[in-house]
Amino acid sequence: MDTSDHSGQNTPPRQADAGAFWKEADAHLLARLGARPEGLTRAEAEERLARFGPNLAVVSLRRGLLAKLGKRLVEPLTAILLMAAAISGATGDWQSFVIILAIVLFSTVLDITQEQKAESAVEALKRAVAVTARVCRDGTVVEVAVRDIVPGDVVELDAGRLVPADGVILSAHGALANEAALTGEPYLVEKRPGPCAGATPPEAFNAAFAGTTIVSGTARLLVAATGRSTRFGAISASLQAREPPTSFERGVHALGMLILRLTAFLVLFVLLTQMLRQGLSLESFLFAVALAVGLTPELLPMVMTVTLARGAVRMAQRKVVVKRLSAIHDLGAMDVLCTDKTGTLTEARIAHVGSFAVDGSESQRVGALAVLNSRFCGGMRSALDDAILAAAPPAAEAGWTLVGDQPFDFERRRAAVLLSRGGEGTHDLVVKGAPEAVLALSTHAEQPDGTSVPLDDALRARITALIEEKGSCGLRLLGIAHRPMAASVTSIGPQDEADLVFVGCAAFLDPPKASATDAVARLMRAGVRVKIISGDGGAVVRHLVETLHLPTRGMMTGEEISGLGDTALAARVEHTDLFVRVDPDQKSRIVRALRRRGHTVGFMGDGINDAPAIHAADVGLSVEGGTDVAREAAQIILLTPDLGVLADGVAEGRRTYANIMKYVRMGTSSNFGNMLSMAFASLMLPFLPLAPLQILLNNLIYDLSEIGIPFDTADADTLATPQVWDMHAVLRFTLVMGPLSSVFDMATFGLLMWGFGAGVDEFRTAWFVESIATQILVIFIIRTARPFWRSRPHPILAATSLGALAVALLLALTPLGHVVGFAPVPPAMLAAIAALTLVYLAAAEALKRVAMGRDRHRGRAGRVPRS
Ligand SMILES: Nc1ncnc2c1ncn2[C@@H]1O[C@H](COP(=O)(O)OP(=O)(O)OP(=O)(O)O)[C@@H](O)[C@H]1O
Ligand SMILES: [Mg+2]
Secondary structure, eight states, X not given: OOOTTTTTSSOOOOSSOOTTGGGSOHHHHHHHHTOOTTOBOHHHHHHHHHHHOOOOSSOOOOOOHHHHHHHHHTSHHHHHHHHHHHHHHHTTOHHHHHHHHHHHHHHHHHHHHHHHHHHHHHHHHHHHTOOEEEEEETTEEEEEEGGGOOTTOEEEEETTOBOOSEEEEEEEEEEEEEOHHHHOOOSEEEEOOOOOOOSSGGGOTTEEOTTOEEEEEEEEEEEEEOGGGSHHHHHHHHHTTOOOOOHHHHHHHHHHHHHHHHHHHHHHHHHHHHHHHHOOOHHHHHHHHHHHHHHSOTTHHHHHHHHHHHHHHHHHHTTEEESSTTHHHHHHHOOEEEEOSTTTTBOOOOEEEEEEETTSOBOHHHHHHHHHHHHHOOSOOOHHHHHHHHTSOTTTTTTEEEEEEEEEETTTTEEEEEEEETTOSEEEEEEEEOHHHHHHTEEEEEOTTSOEEEOOHHHHHHHHHHHHHHHTTXXXXXXXXXXXXXXXXXXXXXXXXXXXXEEEEEEEEOOBOTHHHHHHHHHHHTTOEXXXXXXXXXXXXXXXXXXXXXXXXXXEEHHHHHTSOHHHHHHHHTTOOEEESOOHHHHHHHHHHHHHTXXXXXXXXXXXXXXXXXXXXXXXXXXXXXXXXHHHHOSEEESSOXXXXXXXXXXXXXXXXXXXXXXXXXXXXXXXXXXXXXXXXXXXXXXXXXXXXXXXXXXXHHHHHGGGGGGOOOOHHHHTSOOOOOHHHHHHHHHHHHHHHHHHHHHHHHIIIIISOOOHHHHHHHHHHHXXXXXXXXXXXXXXXXXXXXXXXXXXXXXXXXXXXXXHHHHHHSGGGGGGTOOOOOHHHHHHHHHHHHHHHHHHHHHHHHHHTTOSSOSOTTOXXXX
């Protein structure tokens, strides 16, 4: 995708012409930006922040309170209600006027405040895990929130960092950038200082752009444009930067649309028949409006946000931060978790414990070469380099100077440096990397006595066996090789990593994380299969798995994977739990293959090499200490790199999802059933079964009763299986429980009409009581798949439900009810209603097993993977 076209349209207020800033000479650009190579002062930065605004590509979608209120008021439903209030007022029906207004006001305030609270909580969580950048301020390098970066800032970039804004490269060392987010091109682009005459951004090797990432090397960036003035800002503004909806969001939306269509149909139908029977009256119009209000799950969006936000806050208490609320559902639905090894299954306390020569004997020479490589190699420095340097004797590299280097990357899995030592006529190329890879590039082996012998098959096999043996003791290894080169060679490329002399291996230990055993067992018990996808070698991974007693099946190597097509891979991933020596692209291929098999896949990783897979997964997970790229790609961040924390998060995700399902079930079955029977009753009765106001009241009280749902607990069996949104299950529940509730409504109807010969007001009062009591009380039945007395609801839910019921009874059965047209109900009629309600609840209890039945593992196969 060439996005340069987009940058012209939709132009936000430009910062002093960000234009083709990469064509300007550095000095000119510095002068224009009023900047210096050593960065701005804090005061300057503050002043610029006020002038140019925050460095945000997308202006926050969060709206202000007033805007929200405005949006609510023009929603069709509210608009109809307000119209109804106006008509009532105009016809002198002040009672209805006041009550309708009160209802609109109440539900709007309830909705907005709840949502507002939820959103602030989530925003605060997100800020806590936001990505920062290293910026020079007042002459020192400080971590600054990306949104506070201003034009003129000097930013230090290194491997794994996100480029926070557009700018030119002041200096660089082996910097490679991934610009796929802007260009769609997967290959890496070198970044170095200019001048550059290239007219288009892809030619601008001396510029880096917001939204891209540095994959290896280091660079200093002079910021020329921030926020919406960046290329990324221009694109995301025109694309609205909307992430594609998750399967859950799509499901809820589809349900909402279905209900909306049914409602429209029903309301038109009622309106039409009423009109034919008695001409258009204000009351039948209001009745239709009230029915529509009653039918619409208008609180669903709010309840979802609030439930998810509550879930997010509870998860944060358990050290799991959710960046995107809908990820909570995906976490609860996850049935396969892929994880890398270092940091999750090991302590990530890597120690260099020794080095050995090709015969297995301890070797100083190997250690010394490793130190040289780690010390001089540019680009990304891994934990292995840190370990080598930590164990190095002081001044181990004295006398050597760097001539050229080839930094580490995850495809080659090695790093090379070309060094010279004063006075010597030749240079030495020192390579370290994955032992098999380095061995494969070697043609000779250096004996411990310093002589070099050709690597024949026998020797090669002996060294391979040695590597294997050390690996299966749990030692992580890096192969070390060198190659003398002519002094005329001054730079190297990957092609120079050949004809090497293999010297030996450096060995590392990373203690297994004892807590992982229990955490994996918990995840497995919860129906989440754990798979390990590592860039490390098979022997090491196998040893780790055995030490931790992890139950795993099968093993595949990256080499095998590269020989398989996507279909063949999908067939193999199911029964393989260990993947070793895989590169970043293969990590994401494995994830996609699992998704194609219908799994909901989580991927947890912390490195640059994990970012593509994190992105490809249903649930991308990273840890607080991970690289920016990984954290940015992830939807969920663990504050401690511990699978136990994740198991807690999974449980929380399922609980949150279960609570949303309770609301959906209530809405689709009991509420819908009630409104449906009301519509039909209106056709058969000589009068409307409830006055419009009474319906609105019914709806309001019912909404109130549900406020406690987000707080509710979930049964152990719900927490023990992945919870997947399943439209079929929702529909089936509706088709069983909806008619059930209608049957009882009809029974009430018959009883009142023919049993008691109730008058209009009496009828309405009794119907109101039956309708609200069944609607509210059934939550205690359908909130659990167990017999209802075996699962205790959360006290808050019990309080809101029973409280709402009490309010309803108070209104209907005391003189208060006169205001809305209720009349006293004879005790016998009340007793009959109570009995009917009890029978209904018993029937619901008996039928719910059928209705919920196989709620669980349906709809998994044939899911369309998110693109
Ligand atoms: N600094 C380095 N220099 C040379 N080779 C390296 C360096 N860092 C890593 N490697 C090689 O690249 C391989 C893959 O890197 P790494 O182990 O970090 O991948 P990974 O998939 O993140 O592994 P893990 O599952 O342990 O997190 C290593 O096993 C090692 O052989
Ligand atoms: Mg890793």
